[in-house]
Amino acid sequence: MVDPMSPTPLYVQVADLLAAEIKSGGIASGAAIPSESRLQQEHGVSRGTARRAVALLVERGLVVTVPQRGTYVKPA
Amino acid sequence: MVDPMSPTPLYVQVADLLAAEIKSGGIASGAAIPSESRLQQEHGVSRGTARRAVALLVERGLVVTVPQRGTYVKPA
């Protein structure tokens, strides 16, 4: 769960949760991660925050976003 | 209420009021205390004074301040 008391920005927390889920295999290579709207609901954040979280994963090279399709876990 | 006539500095009075509210459970662990601007309004003091009050609570170890987020009651 995200922690409002943490000094870590919410979008970083969401990104870290997703990264952990990817690393553990909870989301397989090539599979889509939850949509922005799903991330909103699951973590109780705004869409802007969800978007930033995904953008962070893209920066880290963990996922690739395909316009009008979704965001997918990169193959190792 | 804060008393401008008291020899106790206003920022100490505000800090003591907040400390009492925390101790009594009026503000739970992990919950945010009022923002500086709210403390201004509630106690009729300047923001500088509100800031000093919060800083005092941080010194006492009662709360932690997260930049651009807020100030939260430390877990016991």
Add this chain to the structure above:
DNA sequence: GTGTATTTGTTCGTATGTATC
């Protein structure tokens, strides 16, 4: 993608009372 609101961080200036030199 944009715009707005909120919150803390920071820096000025001014005024007052107290204490010190």
Add this chain to the structure above:
DNA sequence: CGATACATACGAACAAATACA
């Protein structure tokens, strides 16, 4: 007596990050 220093308190303004709509 005058001059200085310090702490308190207020006011205003702006910056930056976060979050939401």
